[in-house]
Amino acid sequence: MRFVRTAWLVVRKDLVIEARSREIVYTTLFFAVACVLVFAFGFVNEGRPVTDAAPGILWIAIAFSGTLALGRAFERERQSETLRALMMAPVDRPALYVGKLAGILLLLAVVEAIVVPLVALLFHAALFDRPWLLLALLAAGTTGFAAVGTLFAAMLVRARSRDVLLPVLLYPITIPVIIAGVRGTAALLQADVDVPMARAWLSMLVLFDVVFVTLALWTFEPLMTE
Amino acid sequence: MFMAAPFLIDGAPYESTMGLVQKIFYFHVPSAMTMFMSAIVCGVSSAIYLFKGRASADRLAVAAAELTSVFGVIVLVTGPLWARKAWGVWWVWDERITSTFVLWLIFNAYLLLRKYGGPGSEKLAAGLAVFGMANVPFVYWSVNVWRTLHPKTTVVPTLQAGMRGPFWFCVLAFLLFYVLALSARARLESRRAELEALYLAIEE
Amino acid sequence: MKRHWPVRMFTALIVAVTIALSSAVFAAQPPTAAAQEGFVPVSRTAQQETIPAARLVMIAYGFAWVMLIGYLWSIWTRIGKVERDLHDVSRRINAGGR
Numbered sequence: 001m002r003f004v005r006t007a008w009l010v011v012r013k014d015l016v017i018e019a020r021s022r023e024i025v026y027t028t029l030f031f032a033v034a035c036v037l038v039f040a041f042g043f044v045n046e047g048r049p050v051t052d053a054a055p056g057i058l059w060i061a062i063a064f065s066g067t068l069a070l071g072r073a074f075e076r077e078r079q080s081e082t083l084r085a086l087m088m089a090p091v092d093r094p095a096l097y098v099g100k101l102a103g104i105l106l107l108l109a110v111v112e113a114i115v116v117p118l119v120a121l122l123f124h125a126a127l128f129d130r131p132w133l134l135l136a137l138l139a140a141g142t143t144g145f146a147a148v149g150t151l152f153a154a155m156l157v158r159a160r161s162r163d164v165l166l167p168v169l170l171y172p173i174t175i176p177v178i179i180a181g182v183r184g185t186a187a188l189l190q191a192d193v194d195v196p197m198a199r200a201w202l203s204m205l206v207l208f209d210v211v212f213v214t215l216a217l218w219t220f221e222p223l224m225t226e
Numbered sequence: 227m228f229m230a231a232p233f234l235i236d237g238a239p240y241e242s243t244m245g246l247v248q249k250i251f252y253f254h255v256p257s258a259m260t261m262f263m264s265a266i267v268c269g270v271s272s273a274i275y276l277f278k279g280r281a282s283a284d285r286l287a288v289a290a291a292e293l294t295s296v297f298g299v300i301v302l303v304t305g306p307l308w309a310r311k312a313w314g315v316w317w318v319w320d321e322r323i324t325s326t327f328v329l330w331l332i333f334n335a336y337l338l339l340r341k342y343g344g345p346g347s348e349k350l351a352a353g354l355a356v357f358g359m360a361n362v363p364f365v366y367w368s369v370n371v372w373r374t375l376h377p378k379t380t381v382v383p384t385l386q387a388g389m390r391g392p393f394w395f396c397v398l399a400f401l402l403f404y405v406l407a408l409s410a411r412a413r414l415e416s417r418r419a420e421l422e423a424l425y426l427a428i429e430e
Numbered sequence: 431m432k433r434h435w436p437v438r439m440f441t442a443l444i445v446a447v448t449i450a451l452s453s454a455v456f457a458a459q460p461p462t463a464a465a466q467e468g469f470v471p472v473s474r475t476a477q478q479e480t481i482p483a484a485r486l487v488m489i490a491y492g493f494a495w496v497m498l499i500g501y502l503w504s505i506w507t508r509i510g511k512v513e514r515d516l517h518d519v520s521r522r523i524n525a526g527g528r
Contacts, residue, residue, distance in 0.1 A: 148357065151353070152353075155349075155353055160344030160347075165338070168338060172335055173354070176328065212357070212360075215356060219273075219353050219356055222353075223276065223353045250491075257494065292501075296501050299497060304494060410509070413509070414505055417512045417516065421512055424519045427523065428523060428526075
């Protein structure tokens with residue numbers, strides 16, 4: 001149980017810090033909304049939004065704001081050298097990873113809570129017809145993205161050009177996750193909702209999650225130590 | 227240095243029944259197979275480097291990553307050249323093509339990271355390579371899971387007799403070339419490491 | 431370096447065989463070309479479809495060869511440079527007498 005306790009302590013630390021300044025939440029939220037708006041203005045057809053673009057825009061907004069949040073979260077760790085302190089503590093390293101991952105997921109959940117209704121509104125997308133399936137898709141996709149992102153952001157903390165390198169490394173690996181998320185969401189948005197297809201994409205996302213989280217847990221320790 | 231080339235120069239591929247442009251197959255598919263294999267080599271040696279710390283594994287990983295990129299370029303260029311004739315378009319966003327492209331991007335990112343990541347980037351790149359290797363099965367089976375324009379993997383085992391010979395010959399040729407290039411490139415890395423060590427020795 | 435000439439022979443061999451291979455690919459074309467000539471006045475669409483095929487194949491193979499040989503060549507030049515640097519540095523070390 002020490003594992004869970006360590007992870008929980010890390011999450012709590014992040015939440016407390018965030019609650020005091022709320023910097024990352026606000027900036028990420030604003031960025032996500034701005035992202036969606038930019039796309040909304042970009043993909044306009046005769047004054048009306050392009051409905052088909054909704055899933056893509058949703059997931060792109062999640063990916064971009066996720067990258068931003070990851071960068072900011074770990075930049076904060078780097079500035080106070082807290083990551084080093086954490087690594088020196090006699091705890092399970094993977095627990096640290098899980099703690100950071102949970103923090104990022106909570107943040108992204110807040111962002112998605114705002115962005116999803118926004119996309120549904122702006123693009124006239126019937127996203128809420130199947131709320132549970134949509135929720136599952138979002139959860140699975142975001143977890144996959146965040147799992148890889150947390151690992152890469154953590155390992156890049158000590159690298160040069162880390163701000164540029166995070167997207168460079170992260171996006172190619174998570175493109176399959178984003179694709180699966182977009183296709184799954186698109187299946188939900190079709191005129192006659194294609195539930196088996198959405199479920200198929202969902203199971204693919206879950207597979208990605210399992211593989212990525214396992215790999216991340218396995219490689220976190222060697223990657224973080226000198 | 228280089229021994230007499232084991233790279234057997236393939237004879238002109240034999241006539242196929244599906245038109246002249248299908249002959250690109252003899253280079254396109256073996257290149258793809260070599261690219262995937264190289265990605266796996268990179269991933270495995272990166273994992274070894276991460277967990278056992280053996281520098282020779284890291285050197286092998288760099289060599290494999292570069293070769294993945296090179297063969298990736300070959301696949302991604304010969305593919306559209308073939309597609310232009312066979313399907314009428316240069317590029318299609320189907321699963322196999324997209325995921326191969328993504329795989330190529332991943333290993334290019336590996337090379338970028340090593341070049342610009344600063345000290346300690348070898349380990350980080352190794353982490354990336356492990357994820358890249360996890361991507362390979364996805365690419366391979368993507369064409370079976372989704373019915374797309376791209377030929378399925380079942381084509382290879384059921385090749386016509388006339389095509390089988392040159393095809394496997396090309397596969398072997400590419401494999402030998404790959405081994406040759408890999409060992410040469412790894413050797414380059416180890417010579418560089420020696421040079422670094424000597425520079426350090428001088429500075430004392 | 432004494433080892434240069436086998437490498438040069440190797441390079442020359444590769445170039446010669448590349449030329450041989452290209453000519454073999456060329457040789458495979460005349461049947462299609464002959465078929466084209468007879469059809470030119472009748473249907474231009476056939477001509478537009480068939481001509482790119484041969485060119486595409488040649489470009490594809492040529493490109494692949496260029497990439498492979500180019501890569502080997504790049505390894506070779508890089509190794510040459512590193513070997514020269516190694517030579518220089520070890521000379522300096524020996525001369526310095528450390």
